[in-house]
Amino acid sequence: MKRLWSRLSVLLLFTMPLLLTGCGERYFVLNSAGPVARVERNLIYTSIALTLIVVIPVIVLMFYIIHRFRDKPGNDAPYEPQWSENKTLEIVWWGIPIVIIGILGTLTVRDTFRLVRPPANVTGKPLTVQVTSLNWKWLFQYPEQNIATVNYCAIPTNRPVRFILTSNAPMNSFWVPQLGGQEYTMPGMAMRLWLQADHPGKYFGSGANFSGRGYAHMKFNVVAKPEGGFQQWVNQVKSSAPALTVSGYHDLTKDSVMKETAYSSFPPGSFERIVRQEGGMYMKHKLTEATD
Amino acid sequence: MPVDIKNFLTHFFVTGYPLIYGADASIILATVAILFVLTYFKKWKWLWTEWLTTVDHKKIGIMYLIAALLMMFRGGVDAILMRTQLMLPNMHFLGPQHYNEIFTTHGTLMILFVAMPFIFALFNIVVPLQIGARDVAFPYLNAISFWLFFFAALLLNLSFVIGGSPDAGWSSYPPLAGAEFDKGPGENYYLLSLQITGIGSMATGINFLVTILKMRAPGLTLMRLPLFTWSVVGACILIIVSFPALTAALALLLIDRVAGAHFFTMLAGGMPMMYVNLFWIWGHPEVYIVVLPAFGVFSEVVATFSKKRIFGYTSMVASIMVITVISYFVWVHHFFTMGAGPGVNSFFALATMAIAIPTGVKVFNWLFTMYRGRIRITAPMLWTLGFIPNFAIGGATGVLLAVAPADYQYHNSYFLIAHFHQVLIGGTIYGMLAGMYYWWPKMFGHRLSEGLAKHAFWWFNLGFYICFMPQYALGLMGMTRRIYTYPKGLGWGPYNFIATVGAYMMAIGFVLIVANVVYSAFYGERDTTGDIWDARTLEWSLPSPAPHYNFAVIPHVDRRDAWWVMKQERKEGKTTLDLQQEPIRPIHMPNNSGRPFILGVCFFTVGFGFAFSWYALVVLGFLAVAVLLLVRSFEYEDSHYIPVEEIKETEAAYGRL
Numbered sequence: 037m038k039r040l041w042s043r044l045s046v047l048l049l050f051t052m053p054l055l056l057t058g059c060g061e062r063y064f065v066l067n068s069a070g071p072v073a074r075v076e077r078n079l080i081y082t083s084i085a086l087t088l089i090v091v092i093p094v095i096v097l098m099f100y101i102i103h104r105f106r107d108k109p110g111n112d113a114p115y116e117p118q119w120s121e122n123k124t125l126e127i128v129w130w131g132i133p134i135v136i137i138g139i140l141g142t143l144t145v146r147d148t149f150r151l152v153r154p155p156a157n158v159t160g161k162p163l164t165v166q167v168t169s170l171n172w173k174w175l176f177q178y179p180e181q182n183i184a185t186v187n188y189c190a191i192p193t194n195r196p197v198r199f200i201l202t203s204n205a206p207m208n209s210f211w212v213p214q215l216g217g218q219e220y221t222m223p224g225m226a227m228r229l230w231l232q233a234d235h236p237g238k239y240f241g242s243g244a245n246f247s248g249r250g251y252a253h254m255k256f257n258v259v260a261k262p263e264g265g266f267q268q269w270v271n272q273v274k275s276s277a278p279a280l281t282v283s284g285y286h287d288l289t290k291d292s293v294m295k296e297t298a299y300s301s302f303p304p305g306s307f308e309r310i311v312r313q314e315g316g317m318y319m320k321h322k323l324t325e326a327t328d
Numbered sequence: 329m330p331v332d333i334k335n336f337l338t339h340f341f342v343t344g345y346p347l348i349y350g351a352d353a354s355i356i357l358a359t360v361a362i363l364f365v366l367t368y369f370k371k372w373k374w375l376w377t378e379w380l381t382t383v384d385h386k387k388i389g390i391m392y393l394i395a396a397l398l399m400m401f402r403g404g405v406d407a408i409l410m411r412t413q414l415m416l417p418n419m420h421f422l423g424p425q426h427y428n429e430i431f432t433t434h435g436t437l438m439i440l441f442v443a444m445p446f447i448f449a450l451f452n453i454v455v456p457l458q459i460g461a462r463d464v465a466f467p468y469l470n471a472i473s474f475w476l477f478f479f480a481a482l483l484l485n486l487s488f489v490i491g492g493s494p495d496a497g498w499s500s501y502p503p504l505a506g507a508e509f510d511k512g513p514g515e516n517y518y519l520l521s522l523q524i525t526g527i528g529s530m531a532t533g534i535n536f537l538v539t540i541l542k543m544r545a546p547g548l549t550l551m552r553l554p555l556f557t558w559s560v561v562g563a564c565i566l567i568i569v570s571f572p573a574l575t576a577a578l579a580l581l582l583i584d585r586v587a588g589a590h591f592f593t594m595l596a597g598g599m600p601m602m603y604v605n606l607f608w609i610w611g612h613p614e615v616y617i618v619v620l621p622a623f624g625v626f627s628e629v630v631a632t633f634s635k636k637r638i639f640g641y642t643s644m645v646a647s648i649m650v651i652t653v654i655s656y657f658v659w660v661h662h663f664f665t666m667g668a669g670p671g672v673n674s675f676f677a678l679a680t681m682a683i684a685i686p687t688g689v690k691v692f693n694w695l696f697t698m699y700r701g702r703i704r705i706t707a708p709m710l711w712t713l714g715f716i717p718n719f720a721i722g723g724a725t726g727v728l729l730a731v732a733p734a735d736y737q738y739h740n741s742y743f744l745i746a747h748f749h750q751v752l753i754g755g756t757i758y759g760m761l762a763g764m765y766y767w768w769p770k771m772f773g774h775r776l777s778e779g780l781a782k783h784a785f786w787w788f789n790l791g792f793y794i795c796f797m798p799q800y801a802l803g804l805m806g807m808t809r810r811i812y813t814y815p816k817g818l819g820w821g822p823y824n825f826i827a828t829v830g831a832y833m834m835a836i837g838f839v840l841i842v843a844n845v846v847y848s849a850f851y852g853e854r855d856t857t858g859d860i861w862d863a864r865t866l867e868w869s870l871p872s873p874a875p876h877y878n879f880a881v882i883p884h885v886d887r888r889d890a891w892w893v894m895k896q897e898r899k900e901g902k903t904t905l906d907l908q909q910e911p912i913r914p915i916h917m918p919n920n921s922g923r924p925f926i927l928g929v930c931f932f933t934v935g936f937g938f939a940f941s942w943y944a945l946v947v948l949g950f951l952a953v954a955v956l957l958l959v960r961s962f963e964y965e966d967s968h969y970i971p972v973e974e975i976k977e978t979e980a981a982y983g984r985l
């Protein structure tokens with residue numbers, strides 16, 4: 037028993053730092069910077085609390101029982117080899133999980149529906165950013181501003197951003213943990229993901245679904261700027277960056293890993309064309325649903 | 329011409345990696361060594377008549393077990409290579425392509441060629457003995473299942489030296505796994521080997537369900553069935569209903585790849601999401617197929633080593649059945665983020681969470697089986713006790729993942745990796761190891777060393793936590809799965825380093841397990857009683873190892889834990905349930921056959937032919953299969969009787985007459 041405890045304490049030693057540093061700023065998922073991520077984070081905390089109601093008693097009970105009913109000489113604990121039914125006890129442990137799952141289920145359904153709508157505290161008109169995952173880079177197109185970027189993306193703070201996602205390569209997943217959860221990018225389909233940032237900052241983003249050799253390098257930053265700063269950035273890109281041409285886009289579709297890049301314009305309707313050409317012609321409703 | 333040949337050879341054999349040359353060398357050396365030993369000791373005939381042609385379920389079980397351990401070694405080496413690559417940021421130990429191949433093979437091997445054969449090993453070794461049967465329902469089919477699995481495993485393992493390994497992940501989603509992005513034969517190997525082993529698994533599912541439903545000893549009603557056997561019922565039902573989905577998914581993808589169809593190509597009106605659905609309609613039940621038998625093992629082990637009846641038997645049976653049914657309605661939780669509406673996501677989130685309820689009930693019942701018992705902490709019990717906290721945590725993180733909006737954050741991250749390893753290793757593998765230690769004396773007539781077993785357990789168990797707990801944290805820190813390297817400055821380095829240390833510790837644990845097998849073969853305590861643990865179910869009423877006909881006389885059962893009751897009654901001087909009540913009669917047994925083995929070779933040929941699109945081989949293989957089936961259908965004498973004298977002699981040799 038003593039050895040068991042010493043071993044357990046080693047174990048605790050290893051897990052403690054994980055628990056203690058849980059609020060460190062590198063824990064992107066817990067360190068949410070926008071209303072969407074916050075909904076998810078709160079649900080994460082609630083669900084952890086609810087599951088611990090079962091986990092902790094189970095582990096404590098196990099150690100107690102092993103200790104108490106060990107087969108060793110002189111153990112005077114009761115021994116009842118035939119005792120194998122107890123209705124009340126069984127009702128208790130069918131009942132408690134049912135109640136916990138009932139509560140958790142209700143919260144889950146509420147938030148699942150909540151997250152398909154734009155974030156609650158809408159202050160401005162949503163910004164639309166069209167995202168395409170390519171081998172192995174991210175292309176961001178701003179239809180209203182008519183600019184484009186690769187491997188980084190600027191957004192205004194305190195304004196809901198509607199990301200419309202597709203892929204021109206194998207499936208991927210668009211994930212910016214501090215702003216909210218991920219969504220798949222799939223060729224021929226346009227998906228929608230609402231995100232929003234509270235404060236200016238650089239937010240880590242990455243491709244989350246395996247897409248081949250260069251996949252590990254599909255990381256990008258989402259740079260949130262105050263409304264004015266965002267406009268300034270748009271103007272700067274417009275005036276200083278080169279244009280994305282059709283053949284330039286063609287180069288992007290080749291297998292390669294790229295640095296951050298910006299483009300002052302892109303061929304109009306190119307996102308819709310990507311979706312359509314990759315098979316979207318078979319799924320028209322999907323495209324209009326996501327873009328309207 | 330020579331250039332052509334050279335070109336062909338460098339494509340046919342994988343070249344360019346020193347690691348693979350090392351593997352080539354060791355494969356050749358091992359093969360030569362095996363051939364030499366067999367020839368030198370004149371064991372070829374023995375190998376053929378005793379093993380390769382056997383239809384005895386106990387021997388087939390042992391072969392499954394050996395194969396599972398070997399594959400676990402291979403999968404473990406893969407794991408160590410990956411963890412070494414991830415130990416520090418920006419490592420250059422493995423390149424991206426190599427890393428992709430390794431994690432794909434690792435995942436595929438562990439689920440299909442470790443977990444599956446391991447559970448089938450226990451099905452074979454235990455079920456007929458536990459239900460008082462002399463064999464499985466279809467012994468010949470059982471041998472076919474084994475050889476299909478075996479040659480499928482060989483096919484997949486061959487890929488890494490011939491042609492190249494698959495590299496699109498164990499779930500192999502198109503379009504990545506389609507012909508456009510993945511040319512090489514690796515992906516074909518994956519599809520073929522899964523397809524072939526899938527046929528075998530399907531047959532095993534049917535075989536054991538029929539065995540349990542039709543071949544129980546008289547009086548052994550369903551509600552008296554030992555819980556391990558009950559869990560096999562659940563697993564078999566799941567196999568039968570879920571494997572067809574895998575078969576369809578693999579077949580369609582193969583047709584896409586080799587015949588240029590477009591089932592899963594958006595560009596031509598196909599639908600990749602259909603593959604993802606089909607894959608997980610099989611894939612989710614699959615994880616329960618491999619964990620239910622582990623639950624069964626724990627139920628047997630806990631009761632035996634607490635010297636007590638299992639607590640809440642009816643609840644246990646009910647929860648197996650509830651899990652069996654619900655686990656078929658949750659597959660969408662593997663792609664909550666693929667754009668299904670909130671209604672669909674809600675339904676699947678709720679169904680998934682619901683699974684935690686019966687699972688939790690089982691945990692409490694195990695705890696209360698120990699409560700007011702007398703707990704002996706032997707090797708099987710140690711793995712069982714190790715499993716409980718593992719599963720409490722792993723089940724809880726499963727519930728966390730099931731919360732759809734939260735899963736938008738966990739999905740595809742290391743949090744998910746930590747969860748499924750905690751339930752697959754801490755559940756299935758712990759369960760299989762517990763079962764292995766528990767039934768080892770029944771298989772081989774001696775037990776495994778307790779001392780070595782304890783060391784192995786602690787290395788493995790501590791290594792497990794050190795390896796996987798940090799991965800929950802890494803997930804929350806934004807680290808995604810399947811990346812071969814990561815940059816500095818995100819703070820992922822230290823946790824990855826710790827995780828790698830843990831992985832090495834688990835490797836030490838595994839080596840100790842294997843060392844124990846070897847050591848105990850020479851020095852292990854011999855089991856002369858047949859009931860070395862003072863256990864409760866019918867298999868322990870037989871000598872160890874059991875004679876090939878199992879029961880000289882089929883026992884009558886009138887209660888749960890039949891063997892325990894018999895022993896109690898004997899102690900009290902009553903022998904209403906004794907074995908030697910009836911006269912011994914000749915026993916009807918199936919004949920050995922070399923055809924299942926040859927059938928495996930034929931399917932291997934078909935698979936190899938498809939992998940390289942050499943259709944002559946495919947046709948040849950299928951023709952041979954057809955011929956074998958034809959020959960079988962004209963076989964009128966496929967069984968024999970063991971005469972009474974022989975049975976009496978055998979029983980007398982065991983001192984039982």
Ligand code: HEM
Pocket residue numbers: 499615616618619661662663680681683684687722723724725726727729730731735738739740744747748751752755756
């Ligand atoms: C309380 C029971 C469990 C619940 C509620 C649960 C829930 C989940 C959920 C929701 C996911 C998907 C997460 C994602 O992809 O983001 C998942 C993944 C997974 N689970 Fe579980 N799980 C449970 C038990 C198990 C068991 C018993 C096993 C195996 C023995 C298992 C093996 C896996 C595997 C292999 C994956 C990942 C598959 C992949 O994407 O490669 N789970 N689980």
Ligand SMILES: [Cu+2]
Pocket residue numbers: 222225601666667
């Ligand atoms: Cu889609």
Ligand SMILES: [Cu+2]
Pocket residue numbers: 611612615658659661662
């Ligand atoms: Cu699942």
